[in-house]
Amino acid sequence: MNFASNAHPSPKSSPNLGLKHRNTFGFEASAELAYEITAPDQIPAVMTQIAEKKLPWRVLGGGSNVILPTVLPGATLLMNIAGQEIISSDTNSTLIAVGGGVNWHNFVAWALENNLPGLENLALIPGTVGAAPIQNIGAYGVEIGEYIDSVDAYDANSHAFVTLTNEECCFAYRDSYFKKNPQRFIVTKVVFRLPKQWQARIHYVDLAKQFSEQSSPSPEEIFLAVCKIRTHKLPDPKVIGNAGSFFQNPIVPNEQYETLLHEYPGLASYPDATGKRKLAAGWLIDQCGFKGQRMGNVGVYENQALVLVNHGNGTAQDILGLAKCIQEKVKKEFGVHLEIEPNIL
Ligand SMILES: Cc1cc2nc3c(=O)[nH]c(=O)nc-3n(C[C@H](O)[C@H](O)[C@H](O)COP(=O)(O)OP(=O)(O)OC[C@H]3O[C@@H](n4cnc5c(N)ncnc54)[C@H](O)[C@@H]3O)c2cc1C
Secondary structure (H helix, E strand, C coil), X not given: CCCCCCXXXXXXXXXXXXXXXXXXXXXXXXXXXEEEXXXXXXHHHHXXXXXXXXXXXXXXXXXXXXXXXXXXXXEEEEECCCCEEEEXXXXXXXXXXXXXXXXXXXXXXXXXXXXXXXXHHHCCCCCECXXXXXXXXXXXXXXXXXXXXXXXXXECCCCEEEEEECHHHCCECCECHHHHCCCCEEEEXXXXXXXXXXXXXXXXXXXXXXXXXXXXXXXXXHHHHHHHHXXXXXXXXXXXXXXXXXXXXXXXXXXXXXXXXXXXXXXXXXXXXXXXXXXXXXXXXHHCCXXXXXXXXXXXXXXXXXXXXXXXXXXXXXXXXXXXXXXXXXXXXXXCCCCECCEEC
């Protein structure tokens, strides 16, 4: 467990570290100077060095939501803080502290094995626990912000460790206080609050279909169903480079939705938590004829138009070029702007 405040050795630093295997697009990329962070107390000294040398910096978790350039200038902090433990449990809920470098899916599986359900809808999302609050990861009708109690981070503005409560994290659809303040926080630990009263959440269309003849599936059954659906629908980054959904589902006012629906009766959409309408970006892209199309070394996945893929030897420039074409066509056709989801580092 690395949560203890004992002093840890200085982090390993590596010049010109290759990152091809640390970004799920599989782009050829390298970090000018990489620091492997295995404990929070290594961070202040590293950040002092970075500030003294006036280096640009960023954090890299599993690299499953980033678009990397060929060279990442300055310092790259590789988040490898391990450890997960139950810190308290009462009649209502269980609090679990998890290190920022822990693999997300392994944590979800560990929680289930320890009879702590709640996160099963988010199984198989690639990446680290520390990145989960950044874009408030979500899938199959659940967003992680609902289960986060607090987040520990190093604040590069105040040069101090801070704890943000759930409210202070300002979670919203694929958004958070961290995302709104880039180059500021390094998430070291996330504390999850899992309610003791568990309820299956299978309203999302794919899960509802899966359990149409079974009204009360167990958390393990939901976990397995989510893994099965995702494996079927999404390309495995080990086989074909991708970063999952490339665009956010655009949220539009109800009047715009009604106008679009009138023109396109098949328009796929969902009600948004704020009362507006969330359009299925994949449907919009599909309607523009991009599904399965290739542009040089990159393309749109044949089974899911929301996923852009690297067919091999693609670069950030290639993928952003394709994204621009898609954005322009969708804007022209539907009057809707598609926001890129992965972080352009
Ligand atoms: C096949 C596939 C399926 C996916 N499905 C989903 C899905 O269903 N739902 C979903 O929401 N996302 C999905 N994603 C996107 C991705 O898995 C998540 O966004 C994940 O949380 C990214 O984790 P990471 O550790 O790889 O972060 P990275 O890609 O390394 O980083 C993402 C961003 O977070 C920042 N960051 C990372 N770690 C930290 C930290 N400790 N402190 C501060 N900043 C940090 C980085 O600087 C970067 O800006 C999918 C991706 C793939 C490849």
